[in-house]
Amino acid sequence: MGWLKNFHDDKISIMVNDGLRARKRAETRHRISDRATRLFERDGFENVTLAQVAEAADVSVKTVTNYFRAKEDLFFDAEPAILQALVDALRHRASASVTATLRPLILDGPLLAAPCPWSGVDADTWNAMRVWARCEDDSPTLRTGRAAILQSWLDPLAAASGSAPWAALMVGALILRHDLLQQGLLGEAEPAEVERRIRDVAGQALEALERGFSGML
Numbered sequence: 001m002g003w004l005k006n007f008h009d010d011k012i013s014i015m016v017n018d019g020l021r022a023r024k025r026a027e028t029r030h031r032i033s034d035r036a037t038r039l040f041e042r043d044g045f046e047n048v049t050l051a052q053v054a055e056a057a058d059v060s061v062k063t064v065t066n067y068f069r070a071k072e073d074l075f076f077d078a079e080p081a082i083l084q085a086l087v088d089a090l091r092h093r094a095s096a097s098v099t100a101t102l103r104p105l106i107l108d109g110p111l112l113a114a115p116c117p118w119s120g121v122d123a124d125t126w127n128a129m130r131v132w133a134r135c136e137d138d139s140p141t142l143r144t145g146r147a148a149i150l151q152s153w154l155d156p157l158a159a160a161s162g163s164a165p166w167a168a169l170m171v172g173a174l175i176l177r178h179d180l181l182q183q184g185l186l187g188e189a190e191p192a193e194v195e196r197r198i199r200d201v202a203g204q205a206l207e208a209l210e211r212g213f214s215g216m217l
Contacts, residue, residue: 130186
């Protein structure tokens with residue numbers, strides 16, 4: 001049975017090597033994203049080049065583009081995970097409606113689907129969010145990119161919910177929520193004030209969605 005042991009040992013070795021490679025890839029990706037974030041915050045999105053990001057992350061430009069197809073993808077690095085969290089919540093919902101399922105992910109914290117509640121936002125976090133909001137607002141490329149990203153969520157949300165009309169209206173509610181957050185951050189409002197505004201205005205949009213699709217989803 002020596003061949004079986006050798007096969008088993010080889011399989012373990014492959015798994016270990018694959019795990020190490022995956023961890024190294026994740027670390028490289030995180031380093032590139034982190035260095036890009038610092039540069040965007042300091043110099044503004046439009047003023048930063050991929051070559052500067054590569055130099056800051058101590059990798060080649062080709063390595064950067066292997067992980068991120070375009071500079072905008074570096075700025076919007078968290079968006080795929082946010083969409084996945086929304087889709088997963090819909091797919092694994094119990095008896096709650098689709099709108100009720102997403103309501104806490106949309107209203108209970110400053111960042112969509114993030115574990116940090118409004119009550120956990122400290123001054124440093126809020127200031128960092130202001131810097132990021134200003135970076136996005138100052139860039140026509142990013143403003144266009146934000147709209148395109150939210151629009152691209154329509155099909156995944158439709159598939160997860162089973163309703164294209166509901167998904168289209170939910171995307172509208174998410175755009176409204178983003179605009180309210182941006183206005184609050186750029187207007188130097190405090191977290192509690194922005195939270196009240198989002199719960200009021202975006203909350204009304206969600207309530208209208210709930211009523212409109214009552215008994216259907």
